[in-house]
Amino acid sequence: MNAVEIEQAVSELAEQPFDAAEFPYAFLMAFGNKDTTIKRLRTGASNKSDLGGVLQTNNIHLATCAPGDIAATLTALRDSPATTRAKSKFILATDGIDLEAEDITTGETIACRYTDFPDHSGFFLQLADISMVKQIRERAFDIRATSRLNRLYVELIKDNPDWGSADKRYDMNHFMARLIFCFFAEDTDIFVSDNLFTATID
Structure with a gap:
C-alpha cells in the first residue's frame, strides 16, 4: 500500500463507529497487514501484549481503554516490559473519543x-515499511487531499463511464484542475465571498 491508499483506509476506519475490540486489528489492516498476520495476532500466536492490547513485534503496542484513561494507558504501554522486549516503534492508546501515540x-x-x-496517518507510515522523513509527516494533509481527489475522480468515472474514455481524458483532467483551483481559491480567499464555491455545489 502507498501513502494515499493508507490514508484512505485510515479515513474509512475513523468514519466507522468505534469498536474497542476490533480497532487494533482494523488499524493494522489499514497499514497493509495481511489477513494471516491479523489472524495470528487475534489468536495470540504472535500477540505478546501484557496489557490486554495488541502488540506487533518490531512495530507497535496499542490498546483501547475506557473514556478518560488514555494518559494512564499510554504510560502503561510505554513502561510495559513487553513493549521493550518486542522492540516496538510506536505505542498508541485510544478511547474512541481521543487518541494519543508516541514514536x-x-x-x-x-x-x-x-x-x-x-490527519496524522503520516506519523505511522513506518508500520507499512514506508521510510519516513520529517517532510513526509508534515505533508499528511497533502496526502489526504490527494486521496480525496482520487476518490472524487473514481466516483465521477463510475457515474459517468464515458468520461474515462481516451478522447475525454483531456477534458476530465482539465475539469479536475479547475476543481483544484476552486478549492484553493476558496481556502485562500481569492473568491470574494465566504464558501462561495462550496455553497455553489452544495
Whole structure:
C-alpha cells in the first residue's frame, strides 16, 4: 500500500463507529497487514501484549481503554516490559473519543480527537515499511487531499463511464484542475465571498 491508499483506509476506519475490540486489528489492516498476520495476532500466536492490547513485534503496542484513561494507558504501554522486549516503534492508546501515540525512537507524540487521526496517518507510515522523513509527516494533509481527489475522480468515472474514455481524458483532467483551483481559491480567499464555491455545489 502507498501513502494515499493508507490514508484512505485510515479515513474509512475513523468514519466507522468505534469498536474497542476490533480497532487494533482494523488499524493494522489499514497499514497493509495481511489477513494471516491479523489472524495470528487475534489468536495470540504472535500477540505478546501484557496489557490486554495488541502488540506487533518490531512495530507497535496499542490498546483501547475506557473514556478518560488514555494518559494512564499510554504510560502503561510505554513502561510495559513487553513493549521493550518486542522492540516496538510506536505505542498508541485510544478511547474512541481521543487518541494519543508516541514514536518510541524519537519521542515524538501526537494527541488528537479520534475522528481526526487520519490527519496524522503520516506519523505511522513506518508500520507499512514506508521510510519516513520529517517532510513526509508534515505533508499528511497533502496526502489526504490527494486521496480525496482520487476518490472524487473514481466516483465521477463510475457515474459517468464515458468520461474515462481516451478522447475525454483531456477534458476530465482539465475539469479536475479547475476543481483544484476552486478549492484553493476558496481556502485562500481569492473568491470574494465566504464558501462561495462550496455553497455553489452544495
